[in-house]
Amino acid sequence: MKAHSLFISDLHLDASRPAITQAFIAFIQKQASQAERLFILGDWFEYWAGDDDLDDPAHQAIFQAMGQLQQSSCQLYIMHGNRDFLMGDALAQRCHGQLLQDPTEFNLYGTRVLLSHGDHLCTDDIAYQQFRSMVRQAGWQQAFLAQPLATRKQQIDALRKQSEQAKQEKSMSLMDVNPQAVEQLLRDHQYPPLFIHGHTHRPAIHAHHVDGHECRRVVLGDWYEQGSYCLLDEDGVHCEKLQINA
Ligand code: LP5
Ligand code: MN
Numbered sequence: 419m420k421a422h423s424l425f426i427s428d429l430h431l432d433a434s435r436p437a438i439t440q441a442f443i444a445f446i447q448k449q450a451s452q453a454e455r456l457f458i459l460g461d462w463f464e465y466w467a468g469d470d471d472l473d474d475p476a477h478q479a480i481f482q483a484m485g486q487l488q489q490s491s492c493q494l495y496i497m498h499g500n501r502d503f504l505m506g507d508a509l510a511q512r513c514h515g516q517l518l519q520d521p522t523e524f525n526l527y528g529t530r531v532l533l534s535h536g537d538h539l540c541t542d543d544i545a546y547q548q549f550r551s552m553v554r555q556a557g558w559q560q561a562f563l564a565q566p567l568a569t570r571k572q573q574i575d576a577l578r579k580q581s582e583q584a585k586q587e588k589s590m591s592l593m594d595v596n597p598q599a600v601e602q603l604l605r606d607h608q609y610p611p612l613f614i615h616g617h618t619h620r621p622a623i624h625a626h627h628v629d630g631h632e633c634r635r636v637v638l639g640d641w642y643e644q645g646s647y648c649l650l651d652e653d654g655v656h657c658e659k660l661q662i663n664a
């Protein structure tokens with residue numbers, strides 16, 4: 419097998435959906451252990467309340483799998499999503515992974531690749547972007563994390579309900595990435611030929627032509643009814659589905 423890297427996002431791992439965690443662990447053992455790198459591009463967890471939740475029994479099977487992954491010498495990279503942006507250095511250390519800024523560029527197999535979670539590109543969703551700017555401030559996060567874990571979880575629970583309700587009133591196009599925001603990002607990064615992101619749960623490969631440059635935008639799928647990953651090697655990128663045994 420050729421040297422390759424794997425990309426996943428939007429697993430939304432949660433104790434309430436054990437089949438997804440099982441599918442993820444199977445993916446780590448079977449596919450990721452053969453790869454040079456695994457990139458988790460956000461929303462790995464349904465939510466992350468803070469690194470003081472590391473010892474929750476529900477997370478231990480995941481961390482154990484990441485320990486096995488390290489033995490296989492696959493390098494793990496983790497990016498924040500809109501649900502797990504509170505993942506910190508302690509979580510990264512426990513998983514033997516490296517936290518990435520959003521966006522980040524990598525040079526892989528001769529191709530310049532731009533990576534992002536993608537939520538900051540949904541610029542038409544003004545209510546979300548306002549919320550995002552608030553919770554991504556260091557001061558807001560310090561104050562939030564200063565509260566007891568149980569209080570934070572209650573607040574997250576309330577927010578999830580509020581978000582689900584707000585989404586009912588938003589159109590599909592409003593919740594997609596804004597094409598001009600995508601083009602501007604590609605311009606700002608000197609037109610990378612490949613851009614991979616998640617968040618929208620609308621897996622596809624789009625072609626963008628920006629200022630005479632061609633860029634392919636790979637949107638990763640979520641892990642609800644099935645698993646989903648993309649593989650990049652010297653021949654290019656291709657995406658696969660994984661069966662989930664409920
Ligand atoms: O993830 P998804 O697809 O369901 O929805 C997102 C946007 N929603 C969110 C919220 C998360 O889903 C909830 C869990 C986050 C846990 C974070 C932990 C730390 C923060 C805790 C703060 C108390 O990201 C959704 C987008 C959608 O993507 C598509 O892009 O539309 O955005 C919203 O629905 C947000 C609303 O529009 C605005 C909500 C404002 C709430 C302000 C009050 C905050 C305090 C509430 C606490 C009681
Ligand atoms: Mn997301």
